[in-house]
Amino acid sequence: MPPPGWYYRLSTFFKEKFKEKVSKIPLDAGFSCPNRDGTISTGGCIYCCNPSFSPGALAREKTGTKPAIREQILRFQSRLEKGREDTGPEIIPEGFIPRRKYLAYFQAYSNTYASVSRLKELYEEALQTPGIIGLSIATRPDCLGPGVLELLAGYARDFHIWLELGLQSAHDRTLELINRGHNYRQFQEAVLKSQSTGIYLCAHIINGLPGEGREEMLETIHRINSLPLDGIKFHQLQIFSHTPLEWLYRQEEFKVLAMGEYLEILCDQLEILRPDVVVHRLLSEATSSDFLLAPDWHVPRALFSQLVEKELKVRRSYQGQKYAGTKTFV
Numbered sequence: 001m002p003p004p005g006w007y008y009r010l011s012t013f014f015k016e017k018f019k020e021k022v023s024k025i026p027l028d029a030g031f032s033c034p035n036r037d038g039t040i041s042t043g044g045c046i047y048c049c050n051p052s053f054s055p056g057a058l059a060r061e062k063t064g065t066k067p068a069i070r071e072q073i074l075r076f077q078s079r080l081e082k083g084r085e086d087t088g089p090e091i092i093p094e095g096f097i098p099r100r101k102y103l104a105y106f107q108a109y110s111n112t113y114a115s116v117s118r119l120k121e122l123y124e125e126a127l128q129t130p131g132i133i134g135l136s137i138a139t140r141p142d143c144l145g146p147g148v149l150e151l152l153a154g155y156a157r158d159f160h161i162w163l164e165l166g167l168q169s170a171h172d173r174t175l176e177l178i179n180r181g182h183n184y185r186q187f188q189e190a191v192l193k194s195q196s197t198g199i200y201l202c203a204h205i206i207n208g209l210p211g212e213g214r215e216e217m218l219e220t221i222h223r224i225n226s227l228p229l230d231g232i233k234f235h236q237l238q239i240f241s242h243t244p245l246e247w248l249y250r251q252e253e254f255k256v257l258a259m260g261e262y263l264e265i266l267c268d269q270l271e272i273l274r275p276d277v278v279v280h281r282l283l284s285e286a287t288s289s290d291f292l293l294a295p296d297w298h299v300p301r302a303l304f305s306q307l308v309e310k311e312l313k314v315r316r317s318y319q320g321q322k323y324a325g326t327k328t329f330v
């Protein structure tokens, strides 16, 4: 039985698997999204503000350019290994060879939304950069066209590959309200067709979406438990300026979660989450406060994870303590 306060951290998973720390390098490969370019809709998800969470998308918006994938990776590695915090213009030292292990994290927008030949070019540029042991690819469940899974499954034979699929909520009425442009069934189908490929699968969810209370948020976890998912990334709903969600928020149609409320629901979710599901993240952190309208609380991720651990200890609980199911998948 795990000790009180335990949850299955991504850092623990990496240490178990690779015997050392692995860092993710956030990248902007210049993708768009079918929910923004008119293929599904032009509005995008009502909360979408990529520059608010993706350093690469933020840089692209500010400068109108983006460095090549290899350059983005080497800049990040050299900055991290020099122990520097600043993100200013970076000169990669001549002959720089990273000492640590990294995953190239294709983060901004929908990172499978291109032809297979273009995807291959971008992914292989990352995989051929020193220090890279695999990929983490964030995308939509309806964006796994012909050949994409085969491409990733091929890499999974030699590299460590995560596919991060945006779900946000398992409730179709919420998905419709937030203009996700896909339903729960499409998510379920994407997960089922990706299983047994050697690719690790992670779901993204958002707590505090309009119209959802505790029961809906817990139900989303029950449905995640029922699928062959390996990981989960939790986010609290954040309101960014110039999004349709800002308008709804200003109409006072819903309230964002206070920090205590978010902490409580998150711990409730962890208690029912399958114990083998790796927790990639507990909290969103905006890249820049310029965009953020609400909530008005901000806690650094490391401190927040201590708060979660403390709350679980107070409850004498841990991830999966209330998970009643058996690991069989639909």
Ligand code: SF4
Pocket (backbone or CB within 6 Å): 032, 033, 034, 035, 036, 043, 044, 045, 048, 049, 050, 108, 109, 110, 140, 166
């Ligand atoms: S799927 Fe992602 S990139 Fe596309 S509109 Fe929604 S949040 Fe934005």
